[in-house]
Amino acid sequence: MTATPRNVASLASPDGGGGSWRDRLKGPAVFTLVAVVALVVAPMLLEPFRLGLLAKYLCFGIVALGIGLAWGQGGMLTLGQGVFFGLGGYAMGMYLKLHDAGGDLPDFMVWSGVEKLPALWAPFGNPLFAIAFAVAGPAILAFLLGMLVFRQRVRGAYFAILTQALAAATVILLVGQQGLTGGTNGLTNFFDLFGQDLAADQTQRGLYLVVAAVLGLLYLLAWQLVRSRFGRLLVAIRDGEDRVRFLGYNPATVKTITFAVSAGMAGLAGALFVPVVGIISPALLGVVPSLELVVAVAVGGRFSLAGAVLGAVLMGYAKTAFSEQFADGWLYLQGALFILVISLAPKGVFGLAAAARDQLAARMPRRTPRTTGPVAPGGQSEDRSAPLIEVPEPRA
Incomplete structure (x- = not known):
C-alpha cells in the first residue's frame, strides 16, 4: 500500500542558515560606532593634550592587535614585541633627526664626538625608505626568527x-x-614632520586621525584573516598543533607568517608612536614594556581582537590616571587591577561581557513558533510561516 505524503517544515533559518540579519549587522554596526567616536567625537571633545594621550594608547593598541593575532589566535606567547616596536620607532626617529639636521650631523652625534654620518643612517634620510623599513624590517626579522x-x-x-x-x-x-643610537637617552627633540610643526595642535590632531585610521584598517585586515581558512588553521594549530601536523599541514609555516605579520604591525605602531610622543629610547622596547603589552592583551581578552585593543587602551588610561592621582603607588594599583581582572575573568573583559550576555540570554523567555494553520492528520498543526517540503513515504 502507499501512504499519504507528509509535510515537513524546513529547518533553515530565514537568512539561509547564516544567522539572522540582525546578528550579521551587529559587528559592522559596532565597528562603525567605534569609528565615528574615534574619528569624529574624540577630536571634538578632547583637548590637544588628552587627544595626544589617546593617540599614544591607540599606538599600543596596534601592537596589542598583533599580539592578539599571534598569542590569542595562534598560541604564540611573545614577550619581545617591544623589539619590533622599537625597530619601527628608531627607523622613523632616524628620519626625523636627519630631516631636522638639514644635512648636518644629528645633535647627539656631535655630542658623542662622531665626525661623519654612519653609513647605516644614510638611507633613512628618505622618508619612504624609513616608513618601509619600519614595517618590513621587523617583519623580516620575525620571519627569519620564526623559520x-x-x-x-x-x-x-x-x-x-x-x-x-x-x-x-x-x-x-x-x-x-651611544654614537649610533643615542644610548640610554635614545632619539628625541623632533621638530618637523613633512613640513609641519610637530608641536602644533593641528599637527597632533592630524597624527591622531592617522593613528586611529591605521588601527581601524589593520583591525579589519586582521578580522578578515582570522575568519579566513588561514585563520581557522591558525586556531587549530593553537588548540592541537600535533593533530594539524598529522593531517598534512606544516604548522611552522603558518606560525612564521603570523609572527611576521604581528611584528610588522608592531613596527608600524612604533613609527607612528615617535611623532606622537616625541621620543624613542631603549626603555620603551625592553622586557618590561613587552610584558606590559602582554598583560594589557590578557586584561582585554586575548581570544578577541577587539578585546586585545580594548585592553591596551584601558591599561594605558589606567597607567596615566593612577600616576596622576597616586604618584608614589600607581604601580601597585596597576598590578592590583591586573590581578583582579585575571582572577575574576580569566578570559579578560571581553570574556566577562560574553559570559554576562550568555546568562542574560539564558534567562530570557524563548519565543515559540506560532501555529496558525489547520491541524494536520495525526494531531499535528501546520506552521504556515515555514516553507513546506513534500517528502513521500517509501512504498510498501
Whole structure:
C-alpha cells in the first residue's frame, strides 16, 4: 500500500542558515560606532593634550592587535614585541633627526664626538625608505626568527623565554652604541614632520586621525584573516598543533607568517608612536614594556581582537590616571587591577561581557513558533510561516 505524503517544515533559518540579519549587522554596526567616536567625537571633545594621550594608547593598541593575532589566535606567547616596536620607532626617529639636521650631523652625534654620518643612517634620510623599513624590517626579522625556531618545534614557555631574551639583548645593544643610537637617552627633540610643526595642535590632531585610521584598517585586515581558512588553521594549530601536523599541514609555516605579520604591525605602531610622543629610547622596547603589552592583551581578552585593543587602551588610561592621582603607588594599583581582572575573568573583559550576555540570554523567555494553520492528520498543526517540503513515504 502507499501512504499519504507528509509535510515537513524546513529547518533553515530565514537568512539561509547564516544567522539572522540582525546578528550579521551587529559587528559592522559596532565597528562603525567605534569609528565615528574615534574619528569624529574624540577630536571634538578632547583637548590637544588628552587627544595626544589617546593617540599614544591607540599606538599600543596596534601592537596589542598583533599580539592578539599571534598569542590569542595562534598560541604564540611573545614577550619581545617591544623589539619590533622599537625597530619601527628608531627607523622613523632616524628620519626625523636627519630631516631636522638639514644635512648636518644629528645633535647627539656631535655630542658623542662622531665626525661623519654612519653609513647605516644614510638611507633613512628618505622618508619612504624609513616608513618601509619600519614595517618590513621587523617583519623580516620575525620571519627569519620564526623559520629557525618553529621548524625546531620550539613553542610554549621556551618560545616566550627566547623572545624575552631577544628584547633584553636588543636593549643592551642599543645602550652600548651611544654614537649610533643615542644610548640610554635614545632619539628625541623632533621638530618637523613633512613640513609641519610637530608641536602644533593641528599637527597632533592630524597624527591622531592617522593613528586611529591605521588601527581601524589593520583591525579589519586582521578580522578578515582570522575568519579566513588561514585563520581557522591558525586556531587549530593553537588548540592541537600535533593533530594539524598529522593531517598534512606544516604548522611552522603558518606560525612564521603570523609572527611576521604581528611584528610588522608592531613596527608600524612604533613609527607612528615617535611623532606622537616625541621620543624613542631603549626603555620603551625592553622586557618590561613587552610584558606590559602582554598583560594589557590578557586584561582585554586575548581570544578577541577587539578585546586585545580594548585592553591596551584601558591599561594605558589606567597607567596615566593612577600616576596622576597616586604618584608614589600607581604601580601597585596597576598590578592590583591586573590581578583582579585575571582572577575574576580569566578570559579578560571581553570574556566577562560574553559570559554576562550568555546568562542574560539564558534567562530570557524563548519565543515559540506560532501555529496558525489547520491541524494536520495525526494531531499535528501546520506552521504556515515555514516553507513546506513534500517528502513521500517509501512504498510498501
